[in-house]
Amino acid sequence: MEAKGLAEETPRLAKELAILPTKGTVVFPYLIMPLMISDPRYARLIDEALMQGKPIGLFAQKNQEVEAPTSEDIYQLGTAGTIMKMLRFPDGSVRFLVQGLSRVRIKRILSADPYMTAEVDLVEPKSEKSVEVEALVRSVLDLLKRIVQLAPYLPEDLQVSALNTDDPSKLADLIASNLSISLAQKQEILETVEVKERLRKLIQFIGKEVEVLEMSKKIQSQAASEMGKSQREYILREQLKAIQRELGEGDDRTMELDEFRKKIEAAGMPKEALEAAGKELDRLSKMNPSAAEYIVSRTYLDWLVSLPWSKSSEDKLDIKESQRILDEDHYNLERVKERVLEFLAVRKLKSDLKSPILCFVGPPGVGKTSLGRSIARAMGRQFHRISLGGVRDEAEIRGHRRTYIGSLPGRIIQGLRRVGTNNPVFMLDEMDKIGADFRGDPSSALLEVLDPEQNHTFSDHYLDLDFDLSKVLFVGTANILETIPPVLRDRMEMIELPGYTDMEKSAIAKKFLIPRELENHGLKSSQLSFSAASVRKIIHDYTRESGLRNLDREIATICRKVAKKVAIEAKTKVTIIPANLSEYLGPEKFIQEVASKKPLVGVVPGLAWTSVGGEILFVEATKMPGKKSLTLTGHMGEVMKESVQAAMSYIRSTAPRWGISDDAFEHYDIHVHVPAGATPKDGPSAGITMATAIASILTERPVKRALAMTGEVTLRGEVLPIGGIKEKALAAYRAGIKTVLIPKHNVKDLEEVPEEIKKKVKFVPVETMEEVLRLGLDETKTEKTRKAAARRA
Numbered sequence: 098m099e100a101k102g103l104a105e106e107t108p109r110l111a112k113e114l115a116i117l118p119t120k121g122t123v124v125f126p127y128l129i130m131p132l133m134i135s136d137p138r139y140a141r142l143i144d145e146a147l148m149q150g151k152p153i154g155l156f157a158q159k160n161q162e163v164e165a166p167t168s169e170d171i172y173q174l175g176t177a178g179t180i181m182k183m184l185r186f187p188d189g190s191v192r193f194l195v196q197g198l199s200r201v202r203i204k205r206i207l208s209a210d211p212y213m214t215a216e217v218d219l220v221e222p223k224s225e226k227s228v229e230v231e232a233l234v235r236s237v238l239d240l241l242k243r244i245v246q247l248a249p250y251l252p253e254d255l256q257v258s259a260l261n262t263d264d265p266s267k268l269a270d271l272i273a274s275n276l277s278i279s280l281a282q283k284q285e286i287l288e289t290v291e292v293k294e295r296l297r298k299l300i301q302f303i304g305k306e307v308e309v310l311e312m313s314k315k316i317q318s319q320a321a322s323e324m325g326k327s328q329r330e331y332i333l334r335e336q337l338k339a340i341q342r343e344l345g346e347g348d349d350r351t352m353e354l355d356e357f358r359k360k361i362e363a364a365g366m367p368k369e370a371l372e373a374a375g376k377e378l379d380r381l382s383k384m385n386p387s388a389a390e391y392i393v394s395r396t397y398l399d400w401l402v403s404l405p406w407s408k409s410s411e412d413k414l415d416i417k418e419s420q421r422i423l424d425e426d427h428y429n430l431e432r433v434k435e436r437v438l439e440f441l442a443v444r445k446l447k448s449d450l451k452s453p454i455l456c457f458v459g460p461p462g463v464g465k466t467s468l469g470r471s472i473a474r475a476m477g478r479q480f481h482r483i484s485l486g487g488v489r490d491e492a493e494i495r496g497h498r499r500t501y502i503g504s505l506p507g508r509i510i511q512g513l514r515r516v517g518t519n520n521p522v523f524m525l526d527e528m529d530k531i532g533a534d535f536r537g538d539p540s541s542a543l544l545e546v547l548d549p550e551q552n553h554t555f556s557d558h559y560l561d562l563d564f565d566l567s568k569v570l571f572v573g574t575a576n577i578l579e580t581i582p583p584v585l586r587d588r589m590e591m592i593e594l595p596g597y598t599d600m601e602k603s604a605i606a607k608k609f610l611i612p613r614e615l616e617n618h619g620l621k622s623s624q625l626s627f628s629a630a631s632v633r634k635i636i637h638d639y640t641r642e643s644g645l646r647n648l649d650r651e652i653a654t655i656c657r658k659v660a661k662k663v664a665i666e667a668k669t670k671v672t673i674i675p676a677n678l679s680e681y682l683g684p685e686k687f688i689q690e691v692a693s694k695k696p697l698v699g700v701v702p703g704l705a706w707t708s709v710g711g712e713i714l715f716v717e718a719t720k721m722p723g724k725k726s727l728t729l730t731g732h733m734g735e736v737m738k739e740s741v742q743a744a745m746s747y748i749r750s751t752a753p754r755w756g757i758s759d760d761a762f763e764h765y766d767i768h769v770h771v772p773a774g775a776t777p778k779d780g781p782s783a784g785i786t787m788a789t790a791i792a793s794i795l796t797e798r799p800v801k802r803a804l805a806m807t808g809e810v811t812l813r814g815e816v817l818p819i820g821g822i823k824e825k826a827l828a829a830y831r832a833g834i835k836t837v838l839i840p841k842h843n844v845k846d847l848e849e850v851p852e853e854i855k856k857k858v859k860f861v862p863v864e865t866m867e868e869v870l871r872l873g874l875d876e877t878k879t880e881k882t883r884k885a886a887a888r889r890a
Contacts, residue, residue, distance in 0.1 A: 110152060110177055110198060110199060110201070110219055111151065111152060112216055112217065113207060113214060113215070113216055113217070114151075114152060114153055114154035114177060114201070114214065114215060114217050115142050115145070115146060115151070115153045115154065115212060115213070115214050116153070116154045116156055116171070116203075116212065116213035116214060116215050117134075117139055117142060117143075117153050117154065117155055117156070117212075118156055118157075118158045118166045118170070118171050118213075119132065119155055119156065119157050119158060120158050120161050121158075121161055121280060122157065122280075123157045123176075123274070123280060123283040123284055123286075123287055124155040124175070124176045124178055124195060124197050125176060125197050125270035125271070125273065125274045125286075125287060126176055126197040126198060126199050126200055126267075126270060127197055127198075127267050127270065127271075128196075128197045128270060128271065128274050129181065129194055129195070129196050129197075130194070130195055130197070130274075131192065131193075131194055132192070132193055132194075132195055133190055133191065133192045133193075134190065134191050135188075135189060135190040135191075137189065138211050138212045139191075139212060140185075140189070140191045141211060141212070142211075142212045143180060143183055143191055143193055144183075146179075146180050147180045147183055147193075150179075151179075152177050152178060152179045152198060153177070153178060153179075153180065153195075154175055154176075154177055154178075154201060154203075154215065154217060155175050155176045155177070155178050155195065155197070156171040156172055156173075156174075156175030156176075156203070157171065157172050157175065157280060157283075157284055158170060158171055159171065159172060167209070167213075168203070168206045168209075168213065168215075172284055172288075173202055173203050174200060174201070174202045174203075174220065174284075174287060174288045175200075175201060175202075175203075175287075176197045176198070176199070176200060176201065176287070177197075177198045177199055177200075177201045177217070177219075178195045178196055178197045178198055179195070179196050179198060180193055180194070180195055180196075181193075181194040181195065181196050182194045199219060199220070199221075200219075200220035200221075200222070200287065200290070201217040201218065201219055201220060202217060202218050202220050203215045203216075203217055204216045204217055204218050220290055221290075222266040222290055222291075222292055222295075223290055223291045223292060224264075224265060224266050224292040225292070225293070227293075229293065230265055230292065230293055230296070233265070233293065233296040233297065233300065234265050234268065234296065236296075236300055237259075237268065237269070237272065237296060237299055237300055237303065238259060238260065240300060240303040240304060240307060241255070241256055241259055241272060241303065242256060243307050244276075244303060244306060244307050244310065247307065247310035247311065247314060248277070248306070248310055250277060251275060252275075255271075255272075255275055258271060259271060259272060265292050265296060266292045266295070269286065269292065269295045269296055269299050270286070270287075272299060272303070273286040273287075273299055273302075276302065276303065276306060277306065278302050278306065282302055285298065286298060286299060286302075331385055338351065350386060354378065354381065354382050357378055357381075357398055357402065358378060360402035361374045361375065361378065361398075361401070361402055364401070364402050364404070364406055364407075365406050365407030365408070366401070366406045366407075367406065367563075367565075369562060369563065370401065370406065370562045370563075373401070373561075373562055374398065374401045374402070377394055377397060377398055377401070378398060380394060381394045381395060381398065393499060397499060397559075400506060400510075400514070400559070400560065401560070401562075403514050404510065404513060404514055404564070405513060405514075405516075405517055405518050405519045406519065406564075407519070408517065408518055408519060409518055409519055409520045409568060410477060410478050410479060410518045410520060410521075411477065412441070412444060412476050412477055412478065412520075413441075413475065413476055413477035414441055414444065414445040416438055416441055416442055416445075418475075419437070419438060419441055419475040419476065420434070420438060422471065422474055422475040423437065423438075423471055423472075423475050426467070426468075426470075426471035426474070427464055427467070427468060427471055428601060428604055428605045428608060428609065429597070429601055430464065430468065430594065432592060433457065433468060433592055433594065436453075436455070436590075436592060437472050437475065437476075440452075440453055440570075441475075441476065451549045451567050452520075452549070452567065452568060452569060452570040452571070453549075453570070453590055454547045454548075454549065454571045454573075454588055454589045454590060455570075455571070455572045455573065455589065455590050455592060456528065456572070456573035456574070456575060456586075456589040456590065456591050456592065457469075457572065457573070457574045457575075457592055457593075457594050458574075458575050458576070458577070458578055458591055458592070458593050458594065459576070459593060459594030459595060459596075459643075460576060460595075460596055460642075460643035460644055460707075460824075461576060461643075461644050461646065462642060462643070462644020462645050462646035462647075463594045463595070463596060463597065463643060463644045463645070464594070464644075464645070465574040465594055466482070466524060466526055466574060468572075468594075469482065469522060469524035469572045469574075470524075472522055472570070472572065473521070473522035476522065476570070478518070478520060478521050478522050478570065479516035479517065479518050479521035479522070480516075480521060480522050480524065481512040481513075481515060481516050481521050481522070481523055481524070482524040482526055483508050483509075483512060483523065483524065483525055483526065484526045484527055485525055485526060485527050485528055485530065485531050485539065486526070486527035486530040486531075487530060487532060488531055488532065488539050489531075489532040489533060489534045489536060489539065490534075490536040490537060490539065491536060491537025491538060491539055491541070491542045492507065492536065492537070492558065493507060493508055493539055494507045494508060494509060494539050494542035494543060494546065495507045495542050495556075495557055495558045496510060496557045496558045496559035496560070497558060497559060498558045498559065498561075499559060499561075504559055505559060506557045506558075506559040506560060507542075507557055507558070507559070509523075509546060509555070509557070509566070510557045510559070510560065510564065513564075513569075519565065519568050519569070520568035520569060520570070521569060521570070522569075522570045522572060523569050523570065523571045523572065524572050524573075524574070525543075525571060525572070525573040525574070526573075526574050527574065527575070527576075528543075528573045528574065528575045528581055528585075529575035529576055529577050529578070529579075529580045529581050530580070531543075540581070540582050540585050541582075543585060544584065544585060544588065546566060546571070547571055547573075547585065547588045547589060548588050549567060552565075552566040552567055552569075553565045553566065553567040573589055578591070595643070595823040595824055595827065595849065596642070596643025596644065596711070596823075596824060596827045597643065597644070597645065598827065598830065598851045598853050598854055599633065599636050599637070599830070599831070599853075600851075600853045601851070602636050602645065602648060603629065603632050603633055603636065605645060606627075606632050606635075606636075606645075606648060606652065607627075607629075607632065610645065610648065610649050610652055611627055611632075611652060614649070614652050614653050614656045615656065617653070617656070618653070618656040618657060618659075618660045619660065620656060620659060620660060620663065623670065624659065624663055624669060624670055624671065625655075625656065625659045625670075625671050625672075625673070626671075626672050626673070627652075627655075627672075627673045628672065628673060628674045628675075630674065630675050631673040631674050631675050631678055634675045634678055635648060635651050635652070635678065635682070636648060637687070637831075638685040638686065638687055639651050639682055639685065639686050639687070640686075640687070641686075641687045641831060643711070643824065643827065651682055654681065654682060655673060655681045655682065658681050659671045659681075695802075696799035696800055696801065696802050696875060697799055697800075698793050698794055698797055698798065698799045699717060699718040699719055699790055699793050699794035700715060700716070700717050700718075700790070700793075700799075700800065701715070701716050701718075701786050701789045701790045701793065701800050701805075701806070701873070702714070702715055702716075702786075702800075702804070702805040702806075702832075702834065703715070703716050703782075703783045703786035703805060703806060703807060704782070704805050704806070704807040704825035704828055704829060704837070705778070705780070705782070705783070705807075705825070705828075706780075706782070706820065706821030706824050706825060711821065711824035711825040711826070711827050711828030711829075712828050713805065713828055713829070713832045713834075714771060714778070714783065714786075715771070715772050716769065716770075716771055716783060716786045716787055716789075716790045717769070717770045717771070717772065717790065718767065718768065718769050718770075718787075718790035718791050718793065718794045719767075719768050719770075719794055720761075720765040720766065720767055720768075720794050720795065721765065721766050721768070722764060722765060722766070723764075723765060723766030724766065725762050725763055725764075725765065725766065726766045726767075727741070727742070727745055727766075727767050727768075727769070728766065728767070728768040728769070729741055729769050729770075730768070730769075730770045730771075731770050731771030731772065731773070731778065732771075732773075732776060732777050732778060733771060733778055733779070734777065734778060734779025734780070735779070736779050736780055736781055737771075737778055737779050737780060737781070737783060739781075740781050740783060740784040740787055740809070740810070741769050741787045743784060743810060743811065743812055744784055744785075744787040744788035744791060744810055745767065745787075745788075745791055746812055747788055747810060747811075747812055747813075747814050747866060748788055748791050748792050748795065749762055750812075751814065751866075752795075754867075755792055755795070755796050755870065756796060757792075757795045757796060761795055767791060767794070769787060769790065769791065771783075781809040781817075781819070782807050782808065782809060782819035782820075782821075783807070784808060784809040784810035784817075785806050785807070785808040785809070785810050785816055785838070785863075785866060785869050786806055786807070787810075788810050788866055788869070788870075789806065789869060789870060789873050789874070792870055792874065793874060796874065798874045798875055798876070799874070799875050800873055800874060800875065801836070801872075801873060801874070801875050802835075803833065803834055803835040803836065804834065804835070804836045804837075804838070804873060805829050805832075805834045805836075805837050805838075806837065806838035806839075806869065806873060807819055807825055807837070807838070807839060807840075808838070808839060808840040808843075808863070808869075809840075810866055814865050814866035814867060815864065815865060815866075816840045816841070816863050816864055816865060816866065816868075816869065817840060817842070818840045818842035818843045819840060819843065822839065822843050822846035822847065822849070822850065823846065823849045823850050825837075826847075826850045826854050826858065826860070827854065829858055830854045830857060830858050834858060835857075835858060835859060836858070836859045836861060837858055837859070837860050837861070838861050838863050838869055838872060838873060839860055839861070839862055839863070840862065840863065840864075841862040841863060841864045843862070844860075844862050847860055
């Protein structure tokens with residue numbers, strides 16, 4: 098950088114000047130400075146000023162981010178200058194040399210288009226020759242000499258130019274223009290008209306800059322000294338090692354490296370991992386322990402030697418013993434137990450069998466997670482659970498690369514290190530609740546983990562080595578399948594766990610829940626007992642669920658209240674029977690209303706599947722005088738709305754068959770509503786329920802007592818199959834339904850329905866809507882309907 102030159106001549110100054118705002122630069126009088134602009138308006142200003150030989154006003158801009166500054170965006174005191182040279186570039190920018198003339202102050206703005214022009218007043222510096230001024234000049238020159246030696250950005254000829262400048266005002270401007278101080282400080286120097294005060298401020302700014310530069314030099318010197326000290330320590334340590342080797346002794350670091358070497362040999366790593374560990378150990382031995390990279394390398398080696406590369410637990414292949422353990426931990430669930438025993442049987446015959454990838458799907462509380470622990474116990478394997486609910490970062494599965502500070506392997510590798518074997522039972526819990534965002538998609542990372550053809554070479558980002566996961570038994574859990582990507586579902590063997598029947602719940606409560614809660618609350622069976630009838634009443638009247646969690650909570654509530662009595666009076670003995678159940682649990686929470694509800698015209702019980710099991714869904718229809726419109730309410734989804742429209746079209750097309758007059762649709766509006774309006778509902782399985790409700794309101798015939806139905810309807814009146822038969826059957830059974838109409842193609846699904854339910858609920862297969870209406874609608878009209886018809890007649 099060259100020192101900015103001083104002008105020798107000052108042309109006569111005009112009263113009106115074109116204003117050029119300058120960004121990040123303050124132009125001082127008598128100095129020559131290079132400037133650049135890219136705004137077309139100011140390029141025109143430069144052209145006109147150069148062609149006409151007119152001076153311009155150079156005023157610093159207050160805010161550098163303002164693209165089109167106004168008079169309020171620039172300082173009011175600036176410098177008049179003349180343009181000496183100009184060079185235009187192909188991108189439209191203009192570079193030019195400007196020579197400062199004198200300080201000027203804006204008096205008033207004359208115009209703003211195409212660029213600002215203003216009337217200005219000349220500002221003459223107030224200078225005086227005195228001893229104080231001479232002393233200030235000498236102080237400035239002394240400080241300048243020091244700063245030139247310290248600051249690499251200041252040119253050496255700046256000091257020469259300053260010594261040859263006799264005018265104190267010009268001297269102050271020259272030095273201030275070259276100093277690395279802020280724009281506001283330079284503007285402050287420019288606005289200080291009195292030379293004596295200007296020199297004082299300049300001394301203050303130079304003094305502060307000298308302090309900063311001296312401190313910076315000291316810091317650099319200390320850093321160089323520390324570096325030299327570290328190198329000296331390294332040499333001495335190497336010499337010490339040589340001496341210790343001669344004496345047959347070893348230091349801590351040598352012992353640590355030897356220990357790592359032994360662990361690497363004992364880890365049973367595959368060839369690729371063994372080579373990587375050896376290279377990393379050689380690299381570690383050459384590092385300075387105080388280096389930041391030393392800790393990173395040491396941690397990486399720690400992970401390599403602590404992973405169970407070849408350590409496996411021995412499987413229990415006694416099929417009868419495994420069967421006993423599974424039966425001891427869980428009631429029923431025969432399909433799941435059978436699948437685990439099949440795997441053990443094949444493993445007994447073929448030892449190198451790849452582990453299956455299982456996924457348990459079912460409502461909450463049916464024992465999916467606890468079943469994973471039982472499988473591990475039955476097989477004699479370690480168990481590790483990973484909760485995937487809410488996981489959004491791919492690195493949670495694959496780990497972070499070692500380039501990041503604090504990076505670690507993913508949860509898969511961490512879990513293997515924790516259990517210490519390479520064949521544990523890995524429970525991937527809540528797989529249907531995995532998220533995805535800008536950090537990646539964890540479900541995509543699981544594709545390699547859960548593919549038996551790929552997971553023998555699973556690569557974690559942190560390890561950057563292949564790890565064999567083919568011996569791991571992965572067991573996933575989910576409440577619903579729809580949110581699991583299809584490509585991930587395809588890699589797993591789905592095993593559905595439907596809800597429990599009342600009989601199963603009673604048996605589980607007697608065998609598992611009650612003994613566990615008695616132990617948890619410090620009670621003995623002699624202090625608290627439950628009758629079979631009281632357990633059934635809790636199931637019927639205080640819970641309505643597919644699983645067992647609420648049942649467990651209600652039993653725990655009773656145990657707490659009894660524990661309080663026992664704490665007060667030790668000899669207390671309580672037997673829970675239906676008569677005293679309300680003393681502990683309060684009034685009944687659920688009433689079997691469906692079985693006892695009187696038949697109503699236009700109200701049809703349907704059956705729905707939800708993520709927590711089956712539910713009873715009432716469909717209501719009513720008619721009113723209007724213009725044949727169809728109103729749908731109850732937070733229905735698009736598929737359910739289309740089912741209502743298809744049902745309506747079928748009833749209209751077959752109206753004469755059901756005794757519906759032709760003008761019924763012309764003079765009436767139909768309103769179909771599904772209660773619990775705040776709950777979203779969707780799906781086609783309520784099609785025949787919708788059609789039956791519309792037919793009921795138009796024929797004024799009620800639905801038969803204790804009857805429900807499910808199935809999809811077409812425009813031709815065919816009844817199509819649907820899913821979730823077992824869950825819907827459980828819901829019908831819990832609600833007291835006696836007859837359920839189901840699609841004929843779903844008869845095969847009744848094999849999954851427990852015999853207990855089939856004894857209490859009659860399942861009637863239907864193929865057409867004609868059968869549905871014949872079996873579902875009562876032949877006789879209700880008394881209320883007959884009276885209404887008589888009044889209309």
